[in-house]
Amino acid sequence: MTFTTATAVHAEAPGRYEAEVVPGWDIAGNANGGYLLAMIARAVTDATGKPHPVTMTAHYLAPGRPGPVTVDVVPVRVGGRHATATATLSSSDGPLIVAIATTTDLTRASGPMLVDARPPALPPPEECVAMGGDADSAAPSFMGKVDLRLHPEDAGFLRGNASGKAQVRGWFRFREGEVLDPIGLLVAVDGFPPTIFNADLPVGWTPTVELTAHVRGIPVEGWLRCAFTTRFVTGGYLEEDGEVWDASGRLIAQSRQLALVPRPA
Amino acid sequence: MTFTTATAVHAEAPGRYEAEVVPGWDIAGNANGGYLLAMIARAVTDATGKPHPVTMTAHYLAPGRPGPVTVDVVPVRVGGRHATATATLSSSDGPLIVAIATTTDLTRASGPMLVDARPPALPPPEECVAMGGDADSAAPSFMGKVDLRLHPEDAGFLRGNASGKAQVRGWFRFREGEVLDPIGLLVAVDGFPPTIFNADLPVGWTPTVELTAHVRGIPVEGWLRCAFTTRFVTGGYLEEDGEVWDASGRLIAQSRQLALVPRPA
Numbered sequence: 001m002t003f004t005t006a007t008a009v010h011a012e013a014p015g016r017y018e019a020e021v022v023p024g025w026d027i028a029g030n031a032n033g034g035y036l037l038a039m040i041a042r043a044v045t046d047a048t049g050k051p052h053p054v055t056m057t058a059h060y061l062a063p064g065r066p067g068p069v070t071v072d073v074v075p076v077r078v079g080g081r082h083a084t085a086t087a088t089l090s091s092s093d094g095p096l097i098v099a100i101a102t103t104t105d106l107t108r109a110s111g112p113m114l115v116d117a118r119p120p121a122l123p124p125p126e127e128c129v130a131m132g133g134d135a136d137s138a139a140p141s142f143m144g145k146v147d148l149r150l151h152p153e154d155a156g157f158l159r160g161n162a163s164g165k166a167q168v169r170g171w172f173r174f175r176e177g178e179v180l181d182p183i184g185l186l187v188a189v190d191g192f193p194p195t196i197f198n199a200d201l202p203v204g205w206t207p208t209v210e211l212t213a214h215v216r217g218i219p220v221e222g223w224l225r226c227a228f229t230t231r232f233v234t235g236g237y238l239e240e241d242g243e244v245w246d247a248s249g250r251l252i253a254q255s256r257q258l259a260l261v262p263r264p265a
Numbered sequence: 266m267t268f269t270t271a272t273a274v275h276a277e278a279p280g281r282y283e284a285e286v287v288p289g290w291d292i293a294g295n296a297n298g299g300y301l302l303a304m305i306a307r308a309v310t311d312a313t314g315k316p317h318p319v320t321m322t323a324h325y326l327a328p329g330r331p332g333p334v335t336v337d338v339v340p341v342r343v344g345g346r347h348a349t350a351t352a353t354l355s356s357s358d359g360p361l362i363v364a365i366a367t368t369t370d371l372t373r374a375s376g377p378m379l380v381d382a383r384p385p386a387l388p389p390p391e392e393c394v395a396m397g398g399d400a401d402s403a404a405p406s407f408m409g410k411v412d413l414r415l416h417p418e419d420a421g422f423l424r425g426n427a428s429g430k431a432q433v434r435g436w437f438r439f440r441e442g443e444v445l446d447p448i449g450l451l452v453a454v455d456g457f458p459p460t461i462f463n464a465d466l467p468v469g470w471t472p473t474v475e476l477t478a479h480v481r482g483i484p485v486e487g488w489l490r491c492a493f494t495t496r497f498v499t500g501g502y503l504e505e506d507g508e509v510w511d512a513s514g515r516l517i518a519q520s521r522q523l524a525l526v527p528r529p530a
Contacts, residue, residue, distance in 0.1 A: 054474070054502065054523070055324070055474060055475040055523045057322040057365060057475070057477060059320070059341075059349045059365055059367050061341065061342045061349060062342075076324075076326065076353065076360055076363045077326045077327075077359075077360060077363075082474065084324045084326060084363060086351050086363060086365070088341065094342075095341055095342060098341045098342075098349060098351060098365060099365070100322060100324055100351070100363060100364070100365045102324050102474055102475060106500065109499075109500030109501050109502070110500060110501055111498070111499070111500060111501035111502070111526045112466045112467065112468065112498060112526060113498060113499055114431065114464055114466060114495075114497070114498035114499075114503075115496065115497055115498070115499065116430075116431065116495075116496040116497075117496045117497065165381075166379065166381065199379055201377045201379060202377065203377065209319070209320060209347070209367055210320040210322070210367060210477075212322060212475075212477045212521065214502075214504060214521075214523050216497065216499055216500060216502060217499065217500060230379075230381075231380065231381040231382045232379070232380055232381075232382065232481065232516050232519070233376070233377060233378060233379035233380070234374075234376070234378055234379075234380065234481055234482065234515070234516065235371065235374030235375060235376055235481060235482060236374050236375055236376035237319065237374070237376070237479075237481060238379075239479060239519055250499070251497050251499065254497070254504055254521075256477065256479075256519075256521055258319070258320045258479050261376045261377060
């Protein structure tokens, strides 16, 4: 089943969509946050009549499990270039995610250009460490959906040998060979192992409180180069900043999430 | 009138607050976006019963002008540690801002610490360039409310001499001598001149599409050190990343906004 099918939504009434959280997009039973966000993006772009989310923020309230969900979209303003809406993704147990998005048509994007950064330097994908491959036998089923190759310098945590730097860099694509659209980028920005796994801290998991993604362009076909870094772990929270570059060398997404840092039990 | 008074909200009904956009907090007639966000934060923290917004996102729909406004808050989930709500700030003309916030009590924040960054190096405030001072006679009235001192290297744009680097660093405090609370930080993250003023691009103004602020701590009394940078101007958008450090040397807020880059007429 392609990503497009696995995130499809069906309009049931104006502003109300039905969808199905498909098994396989989960980490230990909980659906990947970017996968759920992509479902919301499909509903919001449909409801606002503009094809691409240029900025989208999700607050995560409860984990999502396989099964039926609904997405309720409330358009707040629909203008010529942008539309803005709030959206709630709910299961029968209640709301799982509340989100806000501004949509546009990125094919019409133009303006002056200034780029003061470079894509992350990565060895070729075949020289990187494949998540879900031989070096990662305990990989979650989500890794059967995405093809994720970590920079060898950032993969030490898989063998209990964290690099000491809260950074994860690597390549990303869908396993089905499906071309990633701007909504697929929402999976890339939440699809890598937590940066904190490479820090020397007693932290086992970092549930996302909030994730904001800016979609800055439409990716060309091919591997995405991704880099995630954390600079501040303070007061029980951390931020994780992401950059996604496409195969033509353009930055196509930025992300930042705020995550909880629970202490080990 | 203090900032606290200028951002006060009054509960009119459950989830509905009245407020007044006070003259003086504007740039060319339009209220500062952080000032309006602070009003929303007061309503959301009141409605959720938790004192601090730990992450807050606003999508800006229309400019705010002095006069009465309402803030409608819809709590989505209220838990023990966090609460999440959406909120809409409206004038009689319609919605101006739609926002989403997660609130908490930051006085209870604790956890492991890792900081891989330093506050921006700034000359002392008296050696910086005061916005609204002698070097800046065309300053907006907003600069009568905040005391903002730019790093001399980043103040060249005031004399038509942009540094060439899309960066603005400086000190921030309220002019009234009022201690900045976590809600006051929302003004700091949107209170500086646009980074783009220091880039060599034909861009005159950059309206905010979306602003996300993470409040990472409660500031101690004293000047805030702030730094804003833009690395990507592409396709008619730019991001602006902010860091705010308090007088004790702790990072207390991070921000990122997505802004439009209109071409000059």
